[in-house]
Amino acid sequence: MVHTRLDGELFSRMVYLGANLLSENVKVVDGLNVFPVPDGDTGTNMNLTLSSGVEELTRKESPRITEASATLAKGLLMGARGNSGVILSQLFRGFSKSVNGKDVITTRQFADALKAGVDSAYQAVMKPVEGTILTVAREAAEMAIRAARTSDDIAVVMEKTY
Amino acid sequence: MTVEMSTPLGKIDVTEDVIARIAGGAAMEVFGLVGMASRKALKDGIAELLGRDNLSKGVVVHNTNGEVVLDMHIIVSYGVKISEVAGNVQRRVRYTLEQTVGVDVTAVNIFVQGVRTDIDT
Numbered sequence: 534m535v536h537t538r539l540d541g542e543l544f545s546r547m548v549y550l551g552a553n554l555l556s557e558n559v560k561v562v563d564g565l566n567v568f569p570v571p572d573g574d575t576g577t578n579m580n581l582t583l584s585s586g587v588e589e590l591t592r593k594e595s596p597r598i599t600e601a602s603a604t605l606a607k608g609l610l611m612g613a614r615g616n617s618g619v620i621l622s623q624l625f626r627g628f629s630k631s632v633n634g635k636d637v638i639t640t641r642q643f644a645d646a647l648k649a650g651v652d653s654a655y656q657a658v659m660k661p662v663e664g665t666i667l668t669v670a671r672e673a674a675e676m677a678i679r680a681a682r683t684s685d686d687i688a689v690v691m692e693k694t695y
Numbered sequence: 696m697t698v699e700m701s702t703p704l705g706k707i708d709v710t711e712d713v714i715a716r717i718a719g720g721a722a723m724e725v726f727g728l729v730g731m732a733s734r735k736a737l738k739d740g741i742a743e744l745l746g747r748d749n750l751s752k753g754v755v756v757h758n759t760n761g762e763v764v765l766d767m768h769i770i771v772s773y774g775v776k777i778s779e780v781a782g783n784v785q786r787r788v789r790y791t792l793e794q795t796v797g798v799d800v801t802a803v804n805i806f807v808q809g810v811r812t813d814i815d816t
Binding site for chain 2: 572610611613614615616618619620622623626654656657658659660662667
């Protein structure tokens with residue numbers, strides 16, 4: 534099935550699946566933790582943060598992407614844990630701002646929103662440290678923008694972004 | 696004033712300014728922190744955004760009988776969980792000082808002196 538549009542419902546489903554995948558891989562992400570303090574809790578922190586976002590999202594489901602993403606952003610902000618959690622919440626805050634007022638978005642708008650999330654995240658730090666989730670998010674967003682030029686299928690873009 | 700450490704080979708003295716600079720540099724890498732508020736600006740009541748050359752600005756080192764306590768005056772970005780950012784700064788600063796200088800910090804006190812909104816930039 535080809536998805537060329539993203540609404541709140543599909544967005545929520547993507548988030549739920551992503552959150553599940555993360556919670557299955559908490560230990561792996563924990564092992565990646567070197568910054569700001571190598572105490573091996575990144576996976577745990579991100580999982581807690583994302584769970585808080587998901588919880589908020591299940592409480593206030595919306596078919597509109599503007600509402601769904603704003604709800605997720607709020608849940609992430611409130612539940613942010615650790616450096617990566619704060620970054621994650623900021624990425625989605627930027628994403629949500631970018632799709633503000635829209636019911637559904639196109640694949641290209643989706644890529645732009647990813648980029649907006651990254652931009653907003655980079656603005657919230659004085660001295661960005663490369664090699665963190667920030668770098669990953671930036672390169673993923675750049676890839677998404679490139680992929681969105683050649684395909685209007687969200688799944689294809691996500692595949693390339695990943 | 697300096698922070699003293701004794702080793703079998705001799706004494707190591709680290710000035711408070713060095714501690715302040717390292718703490719400031721470490722704090723700036725923490726996500727959500729967008730600036731330091733200088734003490735002078737504190738007196739003036741205006742928090743000004745400082746550049747990277749002023750690493751030690753906004754950091755006050757208290758050293759009493761080998762107990763090191765830091766006061767850090769920070770400016771955070773709007774839309775982040777401030778309590779978490781403050782906690783991250785504390786963890787990062789304590790860790791960096793322990794690793795690079797070998798100083799055990801008793802406390803890192805965070806003063807959130809300002810919040811920068813998107814409109815300001």
